[in-house]
Structures are given as C-alpha cells and as structure tokens.
Amino acid sequence: MKITPAKRTEKITYAIRDVVVESTKLEKQGKKILHLNIGDPNVFDFQTPEHMIRAVNKAMLENKSNYANSMGVTEARESIAKEQERLGIKGVTTDDVLVTTGVSEGIELVLNALVNPGENILTPIPTYPIYLAVVHKINAVPNQYMTNEENGWQPDLDDIKKKINDKTRGIVLINPNNPTGSMYDRNTLEEIIDLANEHSLVIFTDEIYNKILFDGERHTPLASLTDDMPVVTFNGLSKNYICPGWRVGWSVFTGIKDEISGFKEAVFKMARARLSAPGPFQYAIKPALEGPQDHIPEMVSKLQKRRDLLYKRLNEIEGFSCVKPKGAFYAFPKFDLGVKDDREFVLDLLRKKQILTVFGTGFGYPKPDHLRIVFLPPLETLEESFNKLEEYVKENYNK
Numbered sequence: 001m002k003i004t005p006a007k008r009t010e011k012i013t014y015a016i017r018d019v020v021v022e023s024t025k026l027e028k029q030g031k032k033i034l035h036l037n038i039g040d041p042n043v044f045d046f047q048t049p050e051h052m053i054r055a056v057n058k059a060m061l062e063n064k065s066n067y068a069n070s071m072g073v074t075e076a077r078e079s080i081a082k083e084q085e086r087l088g089i090k091g092v093t094t095d096d097v098l099v100t101t102g103v104s105e106g107i108e109l110v111l112n113a114l115v116n117p118g119e120n121i122l123t124p125i126p127t128y129p130i131y132l133a134v135v136h137k138i139n140a141v142p143n144q145y146m147t148n149e150e151n152g153w154q155p156d157l158d159d160i161k162k163k164i165n166d167k168t169r170g171i172v173l174i175n176p177n178n179p180t181g182s183m184y185d186r187n188t189l190e191e192i193i194d195l196a197n198e199h200s201l202v203i204f205t206d207e208i209y210n211k212i213l214f215d216g217e218r219h220t221p222l223a224s225l226t227d228d229m230p231v232v233t234f235n236g237l238s239k240n241y242i243c244p245g246w247r248v249g250w251s252v253f254t255g256i257k258d259e260i261s262g263f264k265e266a267v268f269k270m271a272r273a274r275l276s277a278p279g280p281f282q283y284a285i286k287p288a289l290e291g292p293q294d295h296i297p298e299m300v301s302k303l304q305k306r307r308d309l310l311y312k313r314l315n316e317i318e319g320f321s322c323v324k325p326k327g328a329f330y331a332f333p334k335f336d337l338g339v340k341d342d343r344e345f346v347l348d349l350l351r352k353k354q355i356l357t358v359f360g361t362g363f364g365y366p367k368p369d370h371l372r373i374v375f376l377p378p379l380e381t382l383e384e385s386f387n388k389l390e391e392y393v394k395e396n397y398n399k
C-alpha cells in the first residue's frame with residue numbers, strides 16, 4: 001500500500017540541510033569537506049559559556065526534569081522580561097513572554113495562531129527558509145517583499161507597499177539578517193511601523209543575532225520604537241549564547257494590552273497543547289542574560305576578523321561581489337557568471353573543490369546568482385576555501 005503524504009508537505013524545503021545529503025556522500029568516500037553552510041557556532045571554535053552549562057547541570061541534578069510550565073519556567077520568563085527593559089522595550093511583564101523550543105517553534109506557534117488559510121504574511125527576499133516552510137504548513141499564501149542589495153540589503157519599502165493586500169496579516173523582519181548579514185536602519189524600521197499601522201499588520205521581528213554586531217554598530221530593537229503597535233520579538237540562546245542544540249528561544253508580545261490579548265491567548269493555548277519547551281535548559285536563561293557576557297566581545301572579535309577576510313577575498317574574485325555584513329555570521333555574495341542553476345553550481349563546487357555553501361534560491365532569491373556563505377570557520381579554513389573558490393571560478397568561468 002502506497003501512502004500519499006499531505007499536499008502541504010510538497011513545497012517544504014530546507015536548502016541549508018538539503019545540500020548536506022550530497023556532502024555526507026562525499027565524506028563517506030573519505031573526502032574532507034570545508035563547511036561554509038551551517039550557522040551553528042558549536043560546530044566551529046565557539047563554546048557555550050561554562051556557567052550556563054553548570055546551571056543546566058544543576059537543574060538536572062535537582063530533578064527539574066519535569067514538564068515545565070507551558071509558557072516557560074517562571075525565573076526564565078522574568079529574566080527575559082527584564083532583558084526587554086535593558087533593550088529599551090517598555091512595559092514587558094512575565095505574562096508577555098513565551099519560552100519555546102527554539103525560535104523555530106515560536107515562529108510556528110505565532111503564525112499558526114494568527115493566519116487563516118488563504119491569508120498571507122509578508123516575508124523578506126532573501127529569507128531564512130523556516131518562514132516560508134511555516135507559511136506552506138499553515139496553508140497561507142506566500143507574499144514576499146524584496147530587500148535591496150544596492151542599498152545594503154535594506155527592505156524595499158515601495159515593494160512592501162505594493163505587496164500589502166486585504167489578506168495580509170503581518171510582516172516578518174529578520175534583523176540582523178540571515179542570510180545577508182545586514183542590519184536595518186532606524187528610519188526603515190519607523191517606516192515599516194507606519195505601514196503596519198496603516199494596514200493593521202502584526203510585526204514579527206526576528207532579532208536572534210542582536211548581540212553579534214561588527215564595527216561597533218548598535219542594534220535598534222523594533223519594539224523599542226513603538227508602544228502601541230502589535231509586535232512579536234523573537235530571540236533565544238542559540239546564537240548569542242552559543243547553544244543551538246539546547247533548543248531555547250522565546251517570543252515577546254508587545255503593543256496595547258487590550259488589543260493583543262486575544263492573539264496572545266491563542267498562542268498560549270497552542271503552547272499548552274504542546275505541553276512545554278525542554279525544562280532543564282530553561283534554567284540557563286537567567287544566568288545567560290544576567291551573568292557574565294565576556295563571550296560576546298570574544299566571539300564578535302573573532303567573527304569580525306573572519307568577516308573582513310571574507311569581504312576582501314570575495315570581492316577580489318572575478319565576477320563576485322559582496323555587501324559587507326554588519327552582523328550575524330552570514331554573507332550573501334552575488335556571482336555574475338551566467339549560471340543558470342545555482343543549486344547545480346553549489347553541488348559542482350562541492351564535488352570539484354569540496355567547499356559546501358548554500359544556493360541563494362534556497363532562501364527564496366529569484367535569480368540563480370547568489371550564495372550564502374557562513375563565516376564561522378577559523379581564518380585558515382576560510383583562506384583555504386576562498387583559494388579554492390577562486391580556482392574553481394578561474395577553471396570553470398574565466399577561461
């Protein structure tokens with residue numbers, strides 16, 4: 001008996017992990033792969049701060065391995081609420097915080113609780129792919145707005161205006177951005193808030209990289225710019241606190257309490273229906289947010305050197321150009337090489353030079369002329385990768 005899967009699964013893809021199938025095959029043949037594909041700091045030379053590990057250990061030894069409260073462990077929710085005040089987001093209480101199994105689960109819960117089949121949510125091009133996956137899972141209609149490479153990958157406000165229709169329920173911003181490494185300026189954020197206000201949209205702002213910023217840049221949390229618009233801010237421990245495998249994230253609900261309470265309660269109802277996020281790991285939230293932060297400048301300083309190398313080397317390769325990332329650990333360079341199929345380009349580069357990157361169309365980019373490169377690997381690995389990339393381009397394109 002052949003089992004037919006549900007239609008909603010047809011359009012779900014996750015390019016970042018899909019390319020790994022091919023690299024695993026090559027690794028089994030004994031090839032050494034240079035991984036520039038995955039945004040996981042622990043795979044490289046970054047380590048979870050020890051005091052966080054101790055806090056989780058302690059919770060486990062104290063037998064706190066019970067199901068946690070569905071909305072999150074109280075001390076963690078309190079600490080996340082306090083963190084919002086430090087970020088300049090006013091009036092957040094414990095009741096406005098939901099702890100989730102990574103930001104990933106928060107995205108699923110909030111979009112499920114807001115969007116009916118046939119309605120749409122604006123997501124950026126390029127985008128972190130989970131947003132499109134969730135749009136398909138909930139039978140919503142994809143509605144994507146451009147971000148402009150020529151303008152440092154800032155959201156294209158005119159395109160956003162064009163794309164809003166009477167079925168649009170919200171807009172997603174990823175700031176700092178995966179996959180472009182851009183950070184949005186205050187004016188752009190204010191204009192987006194005005195547009196959302198005019199069209200009654202909920203703003204979803206994914207700020208999971210808000211502490212990984214270069215050149216002394218400062219991040220403006222969108223929710224700090226408005227007291228009355230409904231905003232859901234996503235953040236978590238995965239990136240800033242170097243523990244993506246722990247699966248700890250949170251959603252913070254702000255706006256006029258009366259106006260958002262129905263939506264927030266719907267999200268909490270869905271959260272109760274999935275029991276809880278992993279309990280013991282939530283005991284790392286307070287020590288993370290309120291304890292020593294030394295690992296952040298250390299991480300940023302290492303990453304900034306890697307970003308500088310990437311920026312220099314990529315722009316030296318004929319046909320390649322790259323906007324300088326301001327935060328996170330990704331770059332989204334363009335290659336003007338007449339390539340018709342960027343997935344094939346990435347697989348060919350992998351087979352011939354053992355460098356693993358991710359193709360731009362996997363992030364919803366419409367043209368096959370971008371790659372996402374992760375600059376978490378050490379300088380030597382990056383040097384070797386850019387040497388090989390340069391060779392590959394010379395051998396195959398600039399003959």
Ligand SMILES: Cc1ncc(COP(=O)(O)O)c(C=O)c1O
Pocket residue numbers: 039101102103104105128174177178206208235236237238244247248249
């Ligand atoms: C923009 C963005 N949001 C969310 C996530 C997922 O985060 P989490 O590990 O908290 O599920 C990632 C992971 O790469 C990301 O880049």
